[in-house]
Amino acid sequence: xxxxxxxxxxxxxxxxxxxxxxxxxxxxxxxxxxxxxxxxxxxxxxxxxxxxxxxxxxxxxxxxxxxxxxxxxxxxxxxxxxxxxxxxxxxxxxxxxxxxxxxxxxxxxxxxxxxxxxxxxxxxxxxxxxxxxxxxxxxxxxxxxxxxxxxxxxxxxxxxxxxxxxxxxxxxxxxxxx
Numbered sequence: 001x002x003x004x005x006x007x008x009x010x011x012x013x014x015x016x017x018x019x020x021x022x023x024x025x026x027x028x029x030x031x032x033x034x035x036x037x038x039x040x041x042x043x044x045x046x047x048x049x050x051x052x053x054x055x056x057x058x059x060x061x062x063x064x065x066x067x068x069x070x071x072x073x074x075x076x077x078x079x080x081x082x083x084x085x086x087x088x089x090x091x092x093x094x095x096x097x098x099x100x101x102x103x104x105x106x107x108x109x110x111x112x113x114x115x116x117x118x119x120x121x122x123x124x125x126x127x128x129x130x131x132x133x134x135x136x137x138x139x140x141x142x143x144x145x146x147x148x149x150x151x152x153x154x155x156x157x158x159x160x161x162x163x164x165x166x167x168x169x170x171x172x173x174x175x176x177x178x
Contacts, residue, residue: 002081002113004072004120007053009046011073011080016040018080018105030083030102032071067093070124074104074117081108084117086124086133096161098168099125099133114147122151125173132172139165 016039032052038044054060055069067087074082082104087094100121104113118135125133137144139158145167153169160166 002074002076002116004084004117005075007049007071007073007083009042009049011075011078012042012045014075014078014080015045015073018082021105021107022103030071030085031073032069032083032085067091070121072117072121074108074113076108079108081105081113082117084121086121086128088128088130090134095134096136098136099130100135109143114144115150118147118151122171122173130173132170135169135171136161136166137169139167145169 019039032055033039033048037048037051039048052069052071054064055066056071058068067089069088070086072084073080074084082102084100084102087097087099087101090099100118102114102117102121122133134156135148135153137148145153148169148171151171152174153171156168156170158165158167
């Protein structure tokens with residue numbers, strides 16, 4: 001059974017394996033990876049994981065001038081299958097990229113992991129008191145669009161973003177799902 005866990009430096013090798021499968025580039029939003037993050041060395045990876053933990057802490061995120069965010073990794077049998085992030089605020093950055101971003105490695109797709117993880121993060125959003133969340137996906141990513149729609153996502157529009165065209169969905173946070 002997969003589980004959502006807090007990012008940890010002990011999964012360095014497993015995370016690198018997942019990244020290798022995706023290929024080069026910072027394209028998986030659920031990991032919070034930035035171009036300046038050096039994740040190949042154990043020390044660089046540990047520093048990145050520490051930054052992710054700081055962004056979850058309200059005081060540390062505010063002190064660093066960052067959007068508060070909860071990161072979770074989708075893990076099964078010691079393998080990193082994907083990542084998901086929940087941004088807690090509704091600022092200009094979030095209105096561009098969404099409250100929730102996620103990615104599942106290619107070999108783990110078509111198992112419902114994104115739908116499952118998104119459901120768990122919507123529960124987190126409810127606990128935080130968010131009444132609705134924005135989720136953005138590439139216009140041609142039909143699997144992600146279906147995942148969002150399964151959770152009640154309502155398409156706001158399709159628009160040009162920095163380097164692509166995206167669909168923008170809003171999900172109203174209601175009562176917990178049984």
